[in-house]
Amino acid sequence: MKTWQRPKWLHKANVLELTHGGIRDDSFIGYLKRLRPTAVNLLGTSHDGVMNYPTKIGPSHDADTCEKTLGRIRQAKSLGIKIISQHSGVGNTAAGDAHPEWIRIEQNGEPSSDKFAGCPMCLTSPYAAEWFLPQVDEMTGEYGADALWVDGDCWYLWPCYCDRCVARFKEETGLEPPRLLREQVGMTAPTPFGRLEDVRTDPPPPETVIAWRKWMAFHRKIFRAFQKSAADVCHKNNAAYASNWSYTYVNPDPVPEWVDWLTGDTPEFENTGAWCASLKARFDTTQGCPHDVMTWDQVSHNPWSKPSFQTYPKGRDQLLQEVSSAIANGAIWYNWTSRHNPVGCLEAADFVHQRGDMLRGTESLAEIALLHTTTSFYVHSEGFMQFKPGNRPVWGGHRALLYGGRHHDIVNEVNFAQRMNRYRLVILAGQTHLDDATRARLREFVEQGGRLLIAGRSGLGDGNRQTLADLLGLEVECKIESELKPCVKVAPEIVDEAPVDDPNVICALGMDIDLIRVKPAGAEVVLANLEPVSGSMANRVTGWLAPESFRESDTPLLTRNRFGKGEAWYLAAGVFGHYERIHYFGLRRFILSVIDQIVPDPRFLTEADGPVELSVRYQQSSGATFCHLVNIAVEAVNISLETQYERAVPRGPVTLKVRMLRPPKTVILEPGGRAADYCFAHGVLTVKVPGVKIMETVAIRD
Incomplete structure (x- = not known):
C-alpha cells in the first residue's frame, strides 16, 4: 500500500533555484528575498563527489566552505524556503578515486576513463549501499533537506561488462552480452527503410541487435532499482525525490509512483532554448506529476565542438523566452544561477511571479x-x-x-x-x-x-x-x-x-x-x-x-x-x-x-506575422481558460558564439480565434487585468492582441 504522498509545496511551486556561486555572502539573503523561490539547492555535491558539508562518508570541502553552506541553509530556512540537496548518481569522481573497483568496465575489459560527469560507477557494485545511499540519508535525514535532486544519472548510463553484470545478465537471459564498440552503437531502427545515416554502413547482424536491446533493457532495470532505493531513503526522511531528465522525453517511460517531480535543464549550448523548454514541458505535462524546466543563465559552444567550452552571459530576452515557453506549458521554472547573470535571473523571477496565479493547477486543452x-x-x-x-x-x-x-x-x-x-x-x-x-x-x-x-x-x-x-x-x-x-x-x-x-x-x-x-x-x-x-x-x-x-x-x-x-x-x-x-x-x-x-x-488558432507559440490551459479553480502567446522569434544569432542572441523580435498584432458555444463572460489580457479588443460572432471569439514582446496571456471566462 502506498503511504507516501508528493509534497504539497511542489504542486504550488513557481520558482526553484540552483545556485552555483556568483552571489556574495552579504547579498545572498537579499537575493533570495527578491527571487522568492519555493526551494533552493544548497546542500550536496556535483559530479566531483566532494560534499559541501561535513560528511561522514567520503571527502568534504574545507571548513570555511562547509560553514558557508550551513549558513546559507539557515538564511533560506529563516525565509520559509525549502532546501534541496544535490548529488551525482551514476557519475561520482570521489567514489571512483576511493574505490576504483566500483568503476564501470568497458567492453574491452578496462575500467572506463570517462570523466565528463564524474567516474561512471557500476550499479551492481557496493557503490549504492556503501557510498551513495548513506550520503542521501545523511542529507535528507541528519541535515533535514526537503528534497533530493540527482544529476549525472539516466543520461550517463552505459552498459557495464564487469563479472557481476555479465553473470547476472546470462542468468536472466541466457545470452552473452554483445561487446560493441562505442562507434558501433549507432544503429537505429534496422528496417527496410533504413538509410546509411540511420543504420551504420557495417551494422551488427540481427541477432546482435536483439541481444543489445536486451542488454540495455537489463541495465535500465538495474538503474531504476538504484533510483528507487534513493527515493525510498528520501521518503523515509520525508523528502521528495527527482532525477535530472528521468521520465521526460529523453526516456519517456511512465512515471513510477516513487518519483516526486520531473526535472531537466535546457542545455547552455542549445540556441533554441525556447523550443527545448516547450518540448520538455509539453511531454511532462501529460505525465501526471509536477515538472520543471531548468534554464541556465549562460551560453557556450557545444562542449563537443571547437574551439573551446568558454561560457558567456545569456541575454535578457533569450532567458525570458525560455522561461515563458516553460511556464506557459505548466512547468515550474528552475533557475540555474552561475556567476554570469544573477540580475537577469531576478528579472525573470519577477516575470514568473507576476503570472503566478495563472500557472498552477492547470491542464492542457490540446486537440x-x-x-x-x-x-x-x-x-x-x-x-x-x-x-x-x-x-x-x-x-x-x-x-x-x-x-x-x-x-x-x-x-x-x-x-x-x-x-x-x-x-x-x-x-x-x-x-x-x-x-x-x-x-x-x-x-x-x-x-x-x-x-x-x-x-x-x-x-x-x-x-x-x-x-x-x-x-x-x-x-x-x-x-x-x-x-x-x-x-x-x-x-x-x-x-x-x-x-x-x-x-x-x-x-x-x-x-x-x-x-x-x-x-x-x-x-x-x-x-x-x-x-x-x-x-x-x-x-x-x-x-x-x-x-x-x-x-x-x-x-x-x-x-x-x-x-x-x-x-x-x-x-x-x-x-x-x-x-x-x-x-x-x-x-x-x-x-x-x-x-x-x-x-x-480547430478550436484554437492564431494568426501572426512571425512565430508565436500558443499554449492553452484550463484552470478549474478559477474557471478560466488561459491562452498563452509566447514570442519565439529571435534576431540573428551571434555567428561566432552560435548559441547567443541579444533580443527577441516583437511580434504583432496577433489574432487569436477560439470556437465557443456561447459568448464569454470576460476576456482580459494578463498580467494586469488589461482590457482586451475582442468580438464574438457565429460561434467564434476573435481577440486582437496588439503586440507580443515576450509573453501575453488572453484569459477567457465563460
Missing part, C-alpha cells in the same frame, strides 16, 4: 497529440536514456507545430490510452515500432471518430509486419522510391519565392527525403506525388519548380482512409525528421496545410 512511444524511442536511441538522431521526427513534429502556432501535447503510449478522448488528431512521426496494445488503441481512436496522421516509416512495423496498413487502407511494398522525391502542387504562399501570378506552383519538399511506395487498398489518394515530364529528380532544387515540367505519378503522397467514424491519413514521406534537420519554412507550411485539411476547424 493535437504527437505520439512518443517508449518502444520506438528505445529502438532509435539504441537503448540509451538520452537523445539520439533516430528520434528526430518527433522533435521535428513538435517544431513544426510550435512555429505554426498549433497547441499540442506530446504523449507516450500509456498516457495516450488514458487521454485519447481529449484529442481530435494524433500524429505518428518516427514511430516505427508499436506494441500490440498501442496499435489496438490507435484503431479504437480512429473507429470512435478520431483522426490519425501517419508519416514516413511510422506504423509500418519492424520490417516484417505491416502493422497499421489495414487501418490506412494501403498495401505497403516496404521499399523506398529510388527515382522520385516528395514533390507536390501547392498554393503560392507555401513558397515565398514563387511568382505571385501562379495559381499553383510545384514544390519539391526535399531532395533527400525518402518517399515510401504504397498502393491504395481502399484509401483515397488526396495528393499524388509529381514526377518530371522528362529526366529525373536528380540535380533538382528544394523549393518551387515550373508546373509545366511535371505530371502526376502513380505513387501517392497523401492518402485518406475512412475507418469507422474517423479517418486515417498517410503521408508517404519522412517530412518531420527532415524538417528537424533543415527547418525549411516551405516544408513546415506544407505540413501545416496537411494538418489543416485533416482538422479544418
Whole structure:
C-alpha cells in the first residue's frame, strides 16, 4: 500500500533555484528575498563527489566552505524556503578515486576513463549501499533537506561488462552480452527503410541487435532499482525525490509512483532554448506529476565542438523566452544561477511571479497529440536514456507545430490510452515500432471518430509486419522510391519565392527525403506525388519548380482512409525528421496545410506575422481558460558564439480565434487585468492582441 504522498509545496511551486556561486555572502539573503523561490539547492555535491558539508562518508570541502553552506541553509530556512540537496548518481569522481573497483568496465575489459560527469560507477557494485545511499540519508535525514535532486544519472548510463553484470545478465537471459564498440552503437531502427545515416554502413547482424536491446533493457532495470532505493531513503526522511531528465522525453517511460517531480535543464549550448523548454514541458505535462524546466543563465559552444567550452552571459530576452515557453506549458521554472547573470535571473523571477496565479493547477486543452512511444524511442536511441538522431521526427513534429502556432501535447503510449478522448488528431512521426496494445488503441481512436496522421516509416512495423496498413487502407511494398522525391502542387504562399501570378506552383519538399511506395487498398489518394515530364529528380532544387515540367505519378503522397467514424491519413514521406534537420519554412507550411485539411476547424488558432507559440490551459479553480502567446522569434544569432542572441523580435498584432458555444463572460489580457479588443460572432471569439514582446496571456471566462 502506498503511504507516501508528493509534497504539497511542489504542486504550488513557481520558482526553484540552483545556485552555483556568483552571489556574495552579504547579498545572498537579499537575493533570495527578491527571487522568492519555493526551494533552493544548497546542500550536496556535483559530479566531483566532494560534499559541501561535513560528511561522514567520503571527502568534504574545507571548513570555511562547509560553514558557508550551513549558513546559507539557515538564511533560506529563516525565509520559509525549502532546501534541496544535490548529488551525482551514476557519475561520482570521489567514489571512483576511493574505490576504483566500483568503476564501470568497458567492453574491452578496462575500467572506463570517462570523466565528463564524474567516474561512471557500476550499479551492481557496493557503490549504492556503501557510498551513495548513506550520503542521501545523511542529507535528507541528519541535515533535514526537503528534497533530493540527482544529476549525472539516466543520461550517463552505459552498459557495464564487469563479472557481476555479465553473470547476472546470462542468468536472466541466457545470452552473452554483445561487446560493441562505442562507434558501433549507432544503429537505429534496422528496417527496410533504413538509410546509411540511420543504420551504420557495417551494422551488427540481427541477432546482435536483439541481444543489445536486451542488454540495455537489463541495465535500465538495474538503474531504476538504484533510483528507487534513493527515493525510498528520501521518503523515509520525508523528502521528495527527482532525477535530472528521468521520465521526460529523453526516456519517456511512465512515471513510477516513487518519483516526486520531473526535472531537466535546457542545455547552455542549445540556441533554441525556447523550443527545448516547450518540448520538455509539453511531454511532462501529460505525465501526471509536477515538472520543471531548468534554464541556465549562460551560453557556450557545444562542449563537443571547437574551439573551446568558454561560457558567456545569456541575454535578457533569450532567458525570458525560455522561461515563458516553460511556464506557459505548466512547468515550474528552475533557475540555474552561475556567476554570469544573477540580475537577469531576478528579472525573470519577477516575470514568473507576476503570472503566478495563472500557472498552477492547470491542464492542457490540446486537440493535437504527437505520439512518443517508449518502444520506438528505445529502438532509435539504441537503448540509451538520452537523445539520439533516430528520434528526430518527433522533435521535428513538435517544431513544426510550435512555429505554426498549433497547441499540442506530446504523449507516450500509456498516457495516450488514458487521454485519447481529449484529442481530435494524433500524429505518428518516427514511430516505427508499436506494441500490440498501442496499435489496438490507435484503431479504437480512429473507429470512435478520431483522426490519425501517419508519416514516413511510422506504423509500418519492424520490417516484417505491416502493422497499421489495414487501418490506412494501403498495401505497403516496404521499399523506398529510388527515382522520385516528395514533390507536390501547392498554393503560392507555401513558397515565398514563387511568382505571385501562379495559381499553383510545384514544390519539391526535399531532395533527400525518402518517399515510401504504397498502393491504395481502399484509401483515397488526396495528393499524388509529381514526377518530371522528362529526366529525373536528380540535380533538382528544394523549393518551387515550373508546373509545366511535371505530371502526376502513380505513387501517392497523401492518402485518406475512412475507418469507422474517423479517418486515417498517410503521408508517404519522412517530412518531420527532415524538417528537424533543415527547418525549411516551405516544408513546415506544407505540413501545416496537411494538418489543416485533416482538422479544418480547430478550436484554437492564431494568426501572426512571425512565430508565436500558443499554449492553452484550463484552470478549474478559477474557471478560466488561459491562452498563452509566447514570442519565439529571435534576431540573428551571434555567428561566432552560435548559441547567443541579444533580443527577441516583437511580434504583432496577433489574432487569436477560439470556437465557443456561447459568448464569454470576460476576456482580459494578463498580467494586469488589461482590457482586451475582442468580438464574438457565429460561434467564434476573435481577440486582437496588439503586440507580443515576450509573453501575453488572453484569459477567457465563460
